[in-house]
Amino acid sequence: MARDVTIPVDVGPAEIAQERKAPTPAQRDVVFDIDGLTVSYGSTTAISRVDLDVYRNLITAVIGPSGCGKSTFIRCLNRMNDLVPGARIDGQVLYRGQDLYADGVDPVEVRRRIGMVFQRANPFPKSIYDNVAWGPRVLGMKKDLDGRIERALTDAALWDEVKDRLKKSALSLSGGQQQRLCIARAIAIEPEVLLLDEPASALDPIATSAIEDLMHELKKEYTLVIVTHNMQQAARVADLTAFFSLEVGESKRTGVLVEYDTTDKIFTNPSDQRTEDYVTGRFG
Amino acid sequence: MRTTFQDELALLEATLQEEGALVLRALRGAINALEQRDEELADEVIAFDDDVDERYVRIEEGIQLLLARQTPVATDLRLVLAILHINLHLERMADYCVTIAKLSKLVPEVDPGPRFVEGFEEMGSRCEEMIRIALDSFGNRDLEGAESLVDLDELVDRANRRVVARILELGGDPEMREYGLRMVVVSRALERIGDHAVDIGEQTAYLLTAEFREFTDASHPSPREA
Numbered sequence: 001m002a003r004d005v006t007i008p009v010d011v012g013p014a015e016i017a018q019e020r021k022a023p024t025p026a027q028r029d030v031v032f033d034i035d036g037l038t039v040s041y042g043s044t045t046a047i048s049r050v051d052l053d054v055y056r057n058l059i060t061a062v063i064g065p066s067g068c069g070k071s072t073f074i075r076c077l078n079r080m081n082d083l084v085p086g087a088r089i090d091g092q093v094l095y096r097g098q099d100l101y102a103d104g105v106d107p108v109e110v111r112r113r114i115g116m117v118f119q120r121a122n123p124f125p126k127s128i129y130d131n132v133a134w135g136p137r138v139l140g141m142k143k144d145l146d147g148r149i150e151r152a153l154t155d156a157a158l159w160d161e162v163k164d165r166l167k168k169s170a171l172s173l174s175g176g177q178q179q180r181l182c183i184a185r186a187i188a189i190e191p192e193v194l195l196l197d198e199p200a201s202a203l204d205p206i207a208t209s210a211i212e213d214l215m216h217e218l219k220k221e222y223t224l225v226i227v228t229h230n231m232q233q234a235a236r237v238a239d240l241t242a243f244f245s246l247e248v249g250e251s252k253r254t255g256v257l258v259e260y261d262t263t264d265k266i267f268t269n270p271s272d273q274r275t276e277d278y279v280t281g282r283f284g
Numbered sequence: 285m286r287t288t289f290q291d292e293l294a295l296l297e298a299t300l301q302e303e304g305a306l307v308l309r310a311l312r313g314a315i316n317a318l319e320q321r322d323e324e325l326a327d328e329v330i331a332f333d334d335d336v337d338e339r340y341v342r343i344e345e346g347i348q349l350l351l352a353r354q355t356p357v358a359t360d361l362r363l364v365l366a367i368l369h370i371n372l373h374l375e376r377m378a379d380y381c382v383t384i385a386k387l388s389k390l391v392p393e394v395d396p397g398p399r400f401v402e403g404f405e406e407m408g409s410r411c412e413e414m415i416r417i418a419l420d421s422f423g424n425r426d427l428e429g430a431e432s433l434v435d436l437d438e439l440v441d442r443a444n445r446r447v448v449a450r451i452l453e454l455g456g457d458p459e460m461r462e463y464g465l466r467m468v469v470v471s472r473a474l475e476r477i478g479d480h481a482v483d484i485g486e487q488t489a490y491l492l493t494a495e496f497r498e499f500t501d502a503s504h505p506s507p508r509e510a
Contacts, residue, residue, distance in 0.1 A: 232355055267357045269494035280360045281286040 029056040029096075031193060031223045032077060036091035039072050039081060046072040047255040049091070052242055054193075059215060059224045061238030061263065063231055065278065068244040069255025070227040074195050077225060078114035079107040112139065115186035119198035121178035123170035123185075128153075128162050131170045131181055135189040148188060155221075156184035157214045176207025180214065187222070194218065196226040200233065212237050231279055234263065241266040243275045289354045293363060296346045297423075300367055303339035303374050304419040308412060310336065310381035311477065315408035318388040318470065319401050329385035336378040343371045362494060366487040370422065373480040373487075377415070380473040387466045392459040396450075400467065403447040407474040410440050414481035422488045430485035430492075434499045440478035447471040 032054035039046045047069035054060050054077075062070045072081065079100060081087045093100045100110055123131050132149045135141075141148065149166075153159040158180040162173070170181055179199060186194060196215075200208040215224055215237050228234050234241050242260040246253050259266065259275045270276045277283040310329050317326035347368050350356060356364050414436050421429030448471060451464040486499055 231357075235357070268361060270358055276358050279357045281289065 030054070031056045031096065032225075033094040033097075034076075034092070035094070037073070037076060037093060038090040039069070039076060040088045040090075041084065042086045045252065045254045047244070047257075048247070050257045052257060052260055054223060054225055055240070056223050057219055057221075058239040059219050059226060059237055061234035061241045062225065062227045062244060063229070063234045063241060063278075064244035064255070064258075065246060065283075066229070067253065067255070068246050070229075070244055071197055072255065073244065074116075074197055074225055074227045077193070077195055078111050078116055080111075080116065082107055112189055113191050114193040114195060115189070115191035116195040116197065117179070117182050117186055117199050119201055121175060121182050121202070123173070123178050123181050125169065125171055127167045128170050128173070128181060129166040132184050132188045135185060139189055141189065149184075152184040152188035153181075155187055155218065156180045157210065157217070158184055174207070176203050176210055179203060179207070179211060183211075183214065183218075187218070191222070193223045193225065196224065198227055198229065201229065208233070231267075235267045238263045243270075243272075243278060245274050245278065286354070289350070289356070289360075292346065292350060292354075293356075293360065296343055296350070296367055297363070299339055299343055299346070300370060300374070301419060301423060303336055303343070303371065304415065306332070306336045306339065307374050307377045307381070308415055310378050311408065311412055311415070314381040314384040314388070315404060317385055318404060321388070323389050326385040326388050330382050333378055333382045336375060340371055340375040343367065347371075359491075362491045366422070366491045369487050370484050373483050377477050377480050380477050383473045384470050387470050391463050391466050394457075394459050394463050396454060396460070396463060396467075399450060400447070403443060403450060404467075404470065404474070407440055407443045407447070407471065410436065410443065411474055411477045411481070414440070414478055418481040418484035418488075422484060422491075425488070425492055427489055427492050430488035431499065433482045433485040437478045437482045440475055444471050444475040 030053045032052070034050060034052045034054075037050040037052075038048050050073060062073060064070050075081045076089060076093055077095075077100075081089060089101055095110075095114070099105070124134065126134075129149060132152050133145055136145060136148055150159060150163075153162060158177060161177060162168075162181075165172075170178065173181060179202075183194070183199075200211045203211065212233065215226070218224060219239075226234070226238065239262065240260065241263045243258045243266065244255050245258045247256045259270055259272045261271070265271075266275060267279060270279060274283070310332060313325055313329040313332075316322060317329060347364055350364055414433055417429055417433060417436070420426070421433075448468060451467055451471075454460045454464045482499055486497070489499070490496055
């Protein structure tokens with residue numbers, strides 16, 4: 001049921017329509033086809049039986065109360081949970097038809113195609129240039145490195161602010177600039193998908209708004225999935241929104257996908273009472 | 285749970301119901317002033333319109349603050365938008381009552397016969413009923429009640445047509461003609477009050493179903509009208 005998602009259509013005035021532009025049929029590719037995804041840490045089930053499709057060149061937001069498994073979910077999409085001892089993944093995560101957890105799939109290659117930006121900006125204590133150059137160098141993308149770095153920084157809306165001090169330490173940048181640098185670092189290796197885990201929660205409103213504007217730009221080229229506890233952020237940026245909640249059983253609390261629909265629907269007329277209670281602030 | 289927000293929203297809705305009660309009082313006053321040629325009562329209706337306006341402004345300001353500070357979504361958002369619209373409809377109704385009160389003072393001393401008064405009494409009490417149903421069905425979140433307003437409005441529209449037909453029969457005496465002209469406007473004001481009550485019903489339907497739709501649409505008549 002949660003997977004019956006209609007692609008957003010233009011309903012608003014011209015400006016909104018432009019921002020929330022409905023994808024052309026050619027763009028309605030399913031990037032991730034997630035089936036019955038269950039993640040456990042030891043005896044604890046973090047998320048249970050999640051079915052969800054992620055579409056190309058759209059922004060999909062994942063919202064929900066603390067502990068509902070949002071981060072666990074997004075980390076399954078590029079096998080970041082492999083790094084957690086005791087984590088067990090059941091169900092299927094198909095990326096362009098390929099099972100990410102099949103034997104022989106190289107997690108490093110997965111993470112090259114599916115980049116991730118974290119809550120806390122984590123630049124290396126190196127120059128701005130070296131931070132962005134790191135990925136391409138490791139992957140042997142040495143051709144026209146300067147051009148690649150300029151493109152990544154331009155796409156991350158940071159180029160104009162740093163072009164005269166590329167050799168300065170990345171740590172001299174502001175929090176918002178550091179976060180955009182991390183986005184530049186992620187897109188320098190030309191991934192297909194960008195996963196963003198609370199990318200703006202440590203930023204002030206101006207830096208947050210810069211990141212949100214950037215997301216609108218980035219979705220032209222990338223598929224974005226963002227985890228956010230800021231519902232208004234989801235309402236502002238996402239085309240589709242997935243609401244996760246906690247199912248409380250006997251001595252157990254498990255994250256479940258409650259509702260997945262267009263952001264417009266989730267924030268004006270959600271189908272599930274639990275979604276309604278969460279987005280209106282009556283719960284969570 | 286956002287207690288403050290829910291309290292503020294409940295207060296706005298209570299103020300809206302209060303405004304509705306004032307509109308009902310204004311309408312009854314305007315009809316009585318017209319029927320009994322009571323200038324004093326007419327002046328009272330005109331003066332008490334300030335009470336309605338005061339609620340109207342208070343609700344507008346309250347909604348402005350809620351939108352700016354609380355970012356309502358889902359049912360809360362629909363309730364806020366419905367209150368915003370209903371507030372305007374009620375304020376317009378009160379203005380029509382003032383129009384009727386003013387016209388009741390302007391008419392020349394002629395006697396058009398009791399049928400006229402009866403016609404306005406019928407329209408007036410039908411409008412009162414519609415306003416009551418509009419407010420109650422909104423308050424009780426009653427979709428069926430809200431939708432029933434369409435049929436009631438049809439009765440007001442018919443009464444309006446009857447009044448207009450009677451006006452045409454008033455003859456050519458200049459004072460009678462002036463009286464008739466003024467009464468066309470009164471009849472039209474009552475007819476519009478009925479329309480606004482239907483509009484309030486549409487807001488109730490929107491609140492409950494999340495769909496924007498007009499109960500009736502002149503350019504696309506419903507099967508019942510066709």
